[in-house]
Every structure is written in structure tokens, then in C-alpha cells.
Amino acid sequence: MRLSALARYLPSRKRLPEDLPPPAESGDCLDRDRPRSRGSLQLRHVDAGSCNGCEIEIASIFSPVYDAERLGFRLEASPRHCDGLMVTGPVTRNMAGPLAKTYHAVPEPRMVVTVGDCARDCGVFRNAYGIEGPVDSVVPVDLHIPGCPPEPTVIIASLRSVTGR
Amino acid sequence: MSSEGAVSVIQVVGLFVAGPLLVGWMRKVRCLMEGRVGPPVHQVLRDTVKQIRKERTRPEQASWVFAAAPVVLIASTAAVAWLIPLVSTRTSWGASADLFAVVYLMLVGSVAMALGALDSGTAFGGMGASRAVMIGALAEPALLVAILALAIPVHSSNLPVVISGGISHPLWLASPQRILAFGAFLIVVLAETGRLPVDNPTTHLELTMIHEAMVLEYAGGDIALVTVGEAARLALLLGLMANLFLPWGIATHLSMGSIAVGLAVLIVKVAGFGTLVAAGEVFIAKVRLFRVPELMAGAFVLSVLAVVAAVVGA
16 A cells, blocks of 8 residues: 555655755845845746756756755746746747746746756757847846756756855 | 734734745745745745835726725734634623624725736736635535534634634534535635645646736736735635634733743744645645536535534534
């Protein structure tokens, strides 16, 4: 039965996630004067044309192994409840308008975090048909997380530089 | 200020602080059972304080109804918290703490939120409002009839009288009508506060949302009010349920000692019920929207049986 399986599992499990290193210094591209709240960051994820590699890594930062939620990070369903956007992929022509609209739907002060190399320079999709450009050609970018795709530990370390926790 | 007034002030202030902490605690319980560490218990308070400092956006086409809804939610919750016996059976205006008055005061907040969601003018707001009103309309008769079963033995629907009756007649608490009414009450509380299996409070899928869909357009200070108001409602309903079905420990006279004990026992009871609800949620999935009426019908049958048992037993 499920309950007995849980009763066996809970005491025996290895403590996951493992202890984290101390938080990194503020990200270089982030405005240091931006008002922000320690230990609380809600983001709206926008897939602007990604190959879904970054999505897999983003999903895994909320898994039991990395458990980013314990540091105050959450992906929210509404941009109105958020502190900013988390954008992945090069911006396709069809997503340029929705991305800009979503950005303006976030209450001030708002920030944009881009995840993955495509968001910065379009990666392998550069000059492709249907590509509008990198994310900073549509909305201002505050923090970039490099990688193709970035590892979950890298994403968490960069986000911790925003909240300082 | 009279001592009764002091009790009411403690209840109102305590509820708006304890509500977010209860939600944080229930998230923590879920996370631990899922093998995660989870956010700290005060994370909801921390998020709320941050939201207050943010910009308050409102839809262009929304009227004053949209802005008034969170305030009405908070006000109705505060009014109920002022009246009902949570810490002590002797609250200010305790004679007005009628079961029916309390149910309909809570309903004022629910209706205000549904109107605010309609007023936002978005598709999801209207959809969430229509679903919430449907579930509310089905839950209300089950709740009222369950309350009737509790009111019959004491010949009064006044909450302090019902709870005092439970303390002085401990055998009533194990009677069939109490147990049946408890089942009905629990299902209604889960439906009214948007918990599993009726609604999933952590969902990201707009099409499956009920309560979340209604608050998608609120931002900044408005969403902070909504979060605190709904958390306080959850704590209030769990506290009321705890006192109706396990009344021991509630202060029956107005000394400092008994009020302190009443407060401590209430915190333990609400945290205990919250732990059980959160632990139960790990094992169940949300039922389909069209099966929610069956669940509510089940609650209604339980409450009718409770009334039958109360009438036959009395």
C-alpha cells in the first residue's frame, strides 16, 4: 500500500537536496540599485521559441534533487503576481508581440532573466527564417544565464545572486 | 475595552498573522512528504510583504468592483473572526455569533471575489467565477444542513452555546450525527477554501483553475490582500471545525490564564488539522470539475443523515 511504502521511504531517504554553497555576489549585468526582496522571487516563464532543452533544466530545478522552491523561487501562472520574466530561446516572429505584452503585464519593478545561449545570440537558429532576434532586441534583459542548456546548479546560482539568499 | 472585546481583537489580529503561517506550514508538510525540503514556513508572509511594495496594476476596463473585492474579502473574514468562538467562547457580540450568520458573512467574501473576477473582463476570470459560484451553491446546503445537526441537541444555532454544549456533554462528540456532520463539514471546508480534491492551489494550468483563475489579474497590494484573506479564511474554517468537533481547551471564562491556554490549544488544533489536510493531499488528485457535484451531493447526504440521526436520537 502507498502509505506503508511512504512510511518505509521517509526515514530511509538520503537527505536531498545537499547543502548549498553560500550565495554568489550580485550578477554583473544586474542593476545593484534595483529594489528587491531577499529570499522571494516569482517569475513567469515565457518560451519565446526554445528547443525545450532549457525547459527540461528549468523543470528540474524544482525537482526534489535541486528544490529551488526552498530558496523562495517559484514559477507563477500569472505575470501580474511576478517580479519578472524568465525567457528561453531566440524570439520567433510569432512570439515577439506576446513576449512584449507579457513584459508590460508584470508590475514594476520588473526584471527579465534569460536562460540559455539562444536567448542571447539566437545560437544555431541565427539568421533563420522566422527568427525576430535575441531577447534583448524585444525587451530589456537584466540577467543572463549562459549554457546550452545551463545546468540546474548554474541556474540556481544565478537566481540566488538576485535574491541574495 | 471589555475583556470580550480584547478576546475578539486577539482573534482578528492572530488570524491574519496565523493564516499565512498555516498555508506555509501546509506547504512545508507537502514538500517533506514529497522528499523535498520546501520553503520556510514564513515564506508566504515574506512574499506578501514584497507584493505590498510593488506596483498595483488594474485592468483598464475594470470598475470599482474589482478594487473593492479584496477589501470586502478581508472585511467579511475579520467580521467572522470577531464574532465566532475560536480562542474563547466569550467573544464580543457573542450573541450574534449565529451559525447561519457566520455562513452568510463568509459567503459575502466569496461573492465579492467572484464579482471582482467577472469585473476583470478576462476569459479566465469569468470562467473561474462561474465555477466557484457553482461549487459554492452546491456546498452551501450541505453546510447549512450539517450545522442544523449540531444545533438540534442544544436547541440553539448560537455558536458559543453549541460549543459549550459539546464541552459539557462529551458523549455527544462521538455520536453518529457529529461524525456524519464532521464528514460533510470537512468536504465543504475543502471546497470553500479551494483545496484538493476540488481545486489544486498550486496549479499552473489556467483551464483547470477555480480559485486561482479568479485572482489572475490582481497585482501588488491587491494580491497581497487576497492571499492574506484566503489564508485567514482557511485558518478560520479549520479553527471553527476544530472547536465544533473537538471543543476541549477553549477558554470558557475570561482570565488571562484560560485565554492563553485557549490560544495555545487552538494553534495546536489548527496546525494538526492543517497537517492532516496537507498530508492527505499528497495521496489524491483533483477530481474532474463535472464530478465535483457528486462530491457535494455526498456531503449533502452525510449532513441529511446527520440530521436524521440527531432527530431520532433527541
